[in-house]
Amino acid sequence: MDHRGAGLRASAEIRNVGVVKNEVLIRTGAVASATASDGRTRDRVAQLLLERGSATAAELGACLGLSPAAIRKHLDAMLAESLVEAREVRNSGPRGRGRPAKTFVLTAAARESFPHFYDGIATAALRWIAQQHGPEGVTAFASAQVVALEERCRAALEEAGDDPMARAEALAEALTAEGYAANASTIATGGQLCQHHCPVAHVAAEFPQLCDAETEVISRLIGTHVQRLATIAHGDGVCTTHIPGIPRPTSPPPPKNGMKTATLRTNK
Structure with a gap:
């Protein structure tokens, strides 16, 4: 197993569990930090859409100081979770090259996540x-x-x-x-x-x-x-x-002395 990618440069470090732990903690912390950051950005995107009614990725990026590409990453995730809907922007002028611009709006499910009174x-x-x-x-x-x-x-x-x-x-x-x-x-x-x-x-x-x-x-x-x-x-x-008044289901009483009950038959 090659440990060079994890920063183990000497054989003595192979048994140094702290090195592995630190590496894992650093990576885990980075993932947690990135996840929290993503969550906060999406919350800000949702808040802006609630306030504005609708907005394009470029408009959202300008408000949040992020590139349209970074905003689209969050919008794609919100689309997958049915939190936003994408609609084509109506433009009365001549249509330019490239994909038509899309504006995004919150879904009813997303609106329900905001505080109500x-x-x-x-x-x-x-x-x-x-x-x-x-x-x-x-x-x-x-x-x-x-x-x-x-x-x-x-x-x-x-x-x-x-x-x-x-x-x-x-x-x-x-x-x-x-x-x-x-x-x-x-x-x-x-x-x-x-x-x-x-x-x-x-x-x-x-x-x-x-x-x-x-x-x-x-x-x-x-x-x-x-x-x-x-x-x-x-x-x-x-x-x-x-x-x-609802009778409780009951089971038949057990036979006395552990004897099995028998059905009597009469000869005709």
């Missing part, structure tokens, strides 16, 4: 409703918000039958498709539906009417009384809904 606006809106119409107004609003969710989930439960546990399992799948990361299981006291994600947790922490409206939807869809035991909005790790 939906929770703050929703909380402020509910506070206004509470001030104007009292707690009953917030309850009415919360009930209206889950109507569309209930309709979509009800359609997913059409083939679940009347068994509450079968409906709970189908509902868990439907809620997972809605982003709730849900699952249903049978426990000693009945059944339970767990939701590992809550899209409105920050708002529901102040307005539990949102949780109450969702619990009512779960009860109507499963077809039986349910009870909320825990919610993410109140600091629990999972939103847990208890479904009482």
